Amino acid sequence: MLSYCVAGCEVELTPEQARQQKIPFHVLNPDEVRTLEAFGETLLPGSAAAGIAHFIDHQLNASPQNQLLMIKYLGVSPPFSPFYSAGLAALNTLANDQHGANYADLNTEQRTALVGQIAQANPDGWTGPPAPFFFFVIRNDAIDVVYGTKQGVESLGIPYMAHIEPPSRWGE
16 A cells, blocks of 8 residues: 545555556656556556556655665665656657657557567667666566565465565555
């Protein structure tokens, strides 16, 4: 669960519920949200509906010590917003250079081909953070939002067996 302020009241919602209720974003702009959801969906189908953009936006809006993003554990110093913004912008630039459209406007085949490029190396003209690192971070964020809860693990048909039971779904 994530805490959101709705009509002056604090409510707890999952990222999926926040997406369904169209909770406003605080850090990501509309183009970044659109690109992030399309990229996440290419990396892990179902991540857009699970609320990847709301999850990342909420985490980027939290204090660094309370963030649950994978990048926090990979030696990158906060703030993390520039990493996400630069990576998403570079992804759109790459899509425009190769296909004349933003990443979210590409078909599945074009999106998948671009993912294959950035997963391996920085494509020519890439202007963001190291492309394979960006791929790795967003892929892990998608996995976290889809499978990072007891319910997500159980959806795989795997019994949830935590060494230490988490206090909540999203760090409440």
